Every structure is written in C-alpha cells, then in structure tokens.
Amino acid sequence: MSVTNTVVRRASLESCGSDDHEDCGLELILVRLGEQWTVRVLAELAGGPLRYRVLERALDGISQRMLTLTLRRLERDGHLLRHVEPTVPPKVTYELTELGHAFATQVATLVEWSRQHKEAINAAQDTFDASGRD
C-alpha cells in the first residue's frame, strides 16, 4: 500500500512500552500473552488488515485505552503495522507483519492445545475444589 505511514507520534498514553529489553529478555512474550487482549487482537488481525473501529467492535467490550495500548505494544514489537490515511475523518488500518503472523500462529497452536485439554483442566479443578475446600 502506498500510504504515507505517518511515523511521528511522540509520548503516547503512558509511554506505551516501558520495558527495556535489556534486562527482561525473552520473557517479554509471556508478559504480552498475559495482557488479556493481545491474543484476541492477534486472532482478529490474522484474517487480514482491519480498521480501528472494526477492531473495537469485533472485540466488543474492550476500552479504547486498552485497544490502543495493545495495538501500540504489538506495533512496537514489530508484530503489526499502522497505516494512517490523513483524511477527515482519519482512516487507520492495522495489519500483521510476517513476524506478527508467525506469532499469531504460535499463539493459535497454544490456544488449540488448551481447547483440547480444557475439559481435563476443568475436571481437575472440580476435583480439587470438591476435595480440598468446602
């Protein structure tokens, strides 16, 4: 797309990602997964580029704050690109990069696994709750 991706964007929200990758290392990715919306956003964008508003509705329940934060962090990590068309009203599209797709695939695999073992986990929880607690 020949869109003039406006790169200029100074301090956003609470400075987006404060994590210096100097110390945290590889666990960064686990932190991202813990941020409850990351996976959902990834899943939505896996199907193709989407606009901000579309994402907001698709995720239904997400606050603008978290959507923006999640998108910004994923963008910072190189998982997605942000295309801005400076029209009025503005039109912003988000699209997964190669890295983003790869990441999304990995996550999908994990989700798939958890789906398969969901019942086993639930059963274990029931047993645990029934035996240990009252």
Add this chain to the structure above:
Amino acid sequence: MSVTNTVVRRASLESCGSDDHEDCGLELILVRLGEQWTVRVLAELAGGPLRYRVLERALDGISQRMLTLTLRRLERDGHLLRHVEPTVPPKVTYELTELGHAFATQVATLVEWSRQHKEAINAAQDTFDASGRD
C-alpha cells in the same frame, strides 16, 4: 509412591483460584501464562519432582507467597501433584502430571519461538523508539 497424600486443606491464602471456569472458558491458560512464575516453575519441574525448598532456591527471587500460590493453581488445574510426607520437619514434593508435562512442552515450544525471534523483536522496538519517540 505410597504416600498418604493429605488432601485436607481448607481456605488457603486468598482462596487460590477464584476463576469459575463456567464463564472464562479457554482463556484460563493465557491467564496462567501471564502469571510470571508459572513458566519458570513448569520449566523446573519438567526435569523431575522437586521439593518446596529446592524450587524456592532454583527460582531465586520468588516469594513464598507466590511460590505457594503458583503451585496451588497449577495443582488445581491438574498440572501437578503434591505429595506430603507428614514427618517432622515435613517433606513436600511437587511433580508434574501427564497433563502438566504436555503443558510444559507447549510452553517450551512457545518460549523457544520467542527466543528465536527475540532479536527481530528487539530491533523492531529500537526502530519504534528511535522514530516515534525522542
């Protein structure tokens, strides 16, 4: 092991896992991953059963509170078993179940992936920080 696994254990800490699996569904596993110690504990136990104290030292830096909480949650999910030998002083061993090993494997795969793409992510972050912010 012919150990009388003492099952009785009432309200522990802040009731361990408050997540009713009725509503949250499969995202439970993502929540677990977000709990920063889960992966580490899983990694340690993947090598074989370990005692509480050994885990505490191996993880170095974890508080007893978090170690206990993490272990309890994993136990509740059916990922590990807790063996108690009611001697003085007591001897408690933690061991991954089949499910736990499977889970640990999955996580290991993900960590492996993140390790491989770590540099790409770091590079992306540098670019992002250099261009957008000052």
Add this chain to the structure above:
DNA sequence: CGGCATCCGCTAGGATACTG
C-alpha cells in the same frame, strides 16, 4: 473516526512476621 488525558478501583505480587 481515532485517538489521548485523567481519575480510580482492583489485583498481582513483594516484604515481613508468625505457625505446625
């Protein structure tokens, strides 16, 4: 439309002190 700024509650998680 696509954000950012702000207030504010909730909880993850560390530190500390105390039991069996």
Add this chain to the structure above:
DNA sequence: CAGTATCCTAGCGGATGCCG
C-alpha cells in the same frame, strides 16, 4: 521445612471526557 496471614505498592485496565 513448608507453609499461612497481613500489610503495602505498582500497574493493569475500565470509565469518562476532550481533541484533531
């Protein structure tokens, strides 16, 4: 040794309001 109970804070994340 293997926890439990309590206090405390840093931050995630929701709700609201304003702006280009």
